[in-house]
Amino acid sequence: MAQFNTDKIQTPSQAVGQATLMPQALRLGQPVGPRLVGGTTFIGKSGLDSVQVQILAQACLQGLDAARQVVFGWQRQGQSLADIYVRGIAPCARLVGEWWSADRLDFGMTTIVSTHLQQLLYDFSAEFLQEAPQPRNGWSLLLMTEPAAQHSMGLFMLSEFFKQAGWAVTLGVPQDVAEFKRLWQADWFDAVGVSVSSDRHIETLGTVLTQLKGSSVNLNVRLFVGGPMALLDPSKLAGIPAEVVALDAIATVQRITQSMSAKPVQTDGVRAE
Numbered sequence: 177m178a179q180f181n182t183d184k185i186q187t188p189s190q191a192v193g194q195a196t197l198m199p200q201a202l203r204l205g206q207p208v209g210p211r212l213v214g215g216t217t218f219i220g221k222s223g224l225d226s227v228q229v230q231i232l233a234q235a236c237l238q239g240l241d242a243a244r245q246v247v248f249g250w251q252r253q254g255q256s257l258a259d260i261y262v263r264g265i266a267p268c269a270r271l272v273g274e275w276w277s278a279d280r281l282d283f284g285m286t287t288i289v290s291t292h293l294q295q296l297l298y299d300f301s302a303e304f305l306q307e308a309p310q311p312r313n314g315w316s317l318l319l320m321t322e323p324a325a326q327h328s329m330g331l332f333m334l335s336e337f338f339k340q341a342g343w344a345v346t347l348g349v350p351q352d353v354a355e356f357k358r359l360w361q362a363d364w365f366d367a368v369g370v371s372v373s374s375d376r377h378i379e380t381l382g383t384v385l386t387q388l389k390g391s392s393v394n395l396n397v398r399l400f401v402g403g404p405m406a407l408l409d410p411s412k413l414a415g416i417p418a419e420v421v422a423l424d425a426i427a428t429v430q431r432i433t434q435s436m437s438a439k440p441v442q443t444d445g446v447r448a449e
Contacts, residue, residue, distance in 0.1 A: 224255065224263035232268045236292040237285060243292050244299065257304040261333055262424050265293055269329060294329040297336065305340055313342040315366040315436055320348040321403075322370060322377045323356050330403065331371045337425045341433055353377075353384060364393045367432060369421075371403030375412055378405075382415040389417060398436065402428060 228250070235242040250260050272289045275281040281289075319335050321328050328349045335345045346363070350356040360368065370385070372378065381401075389399060399418040406413060406422040413420050421428050 229264060229267045229271055232264055233272055233289055236289040240292050240295055243296055247296060257300055257307050262426055265296060269293055297332055301336060304336055309340055310342040316344045318346045318365040318368045320350060320359055320370050322372050323350050323353050325349060325373055334425045334428060337429045341429050353380060360388045365397055367398040370401045372401055372405040373403050378412055386417050
């Protein structure tokens with residue numbers, strides 16, 4: 177599994193000191209935690225707005241404990257972890273990506289925030305999976321990044337929503353095409369989802385996935401692709417033999433689960449015909 181390399185990045189205190197690189201919202205120098213979000217009145221799901229997302233970004237720069245306190249504050253105000261993931265953590269990751277692209281954050285700061293956001297997902301995983309669990313549906317799913325992908329946070333978040341919906345999920349971050357193939361061929365999967373974050377491997381994916389579908393253990397495997405490229409330029413994915421899904425995690429799980437409802441399920445390792 178790919179991991180962020182934090183050996184040479186700055187500490188949060190060093191990063192916060194570089195004020196000239198930071199967006200104005202992150203130069204406030206105010207403590208982040210329940211006090212900062214506690215006075216806000218949320219109305220349903222509209223409470224996690226752009227201001228709250230920026231507060232989470234600042235907290236991630238201050239440290240993991242500060243980031244956790246923001247999430248705890250949101251929970252105390254009635255936000256579910258599902259809403260926090262989709263309307264808080266995911267937008268925060270996109271926002272930091274935009275700041276990085278615009279040279280408003282350096283590599284060290286961007287890595288700190290990304291690392292802490294991903295750690296939040298790990299920390300709250302057990303609680304999230306118990307928040308609204310569904311019965312096991314008998315379907316197995318392989319979720320993979322494209323080969324040599326740098327980030328896997330979005331795919332991990334998606335895997336959590338699928339698990340909560342009753343799927344058996346295998347998560348893979350292959351380092352090359354050979355490992356990508358091995359993961360696919362390792363077991364029976366009812367569906368395979370591939371996250372594509374760039375156009376570097378699109379042509380290769382089109383060829384490899386065509387071959388893999390023809391030699392899969394399950395010849396009726398359902399294949400879909402998503403990720404940043406599906407949102408930015410889905411037309412580039414036209415050569416991949418898969419359904420393109422450009423939705424948030426909740427909507428993606430709903431669409432794929434509903435589309436599988438007519439498929440046979442596994443019983444004691446044997447597929448129904």
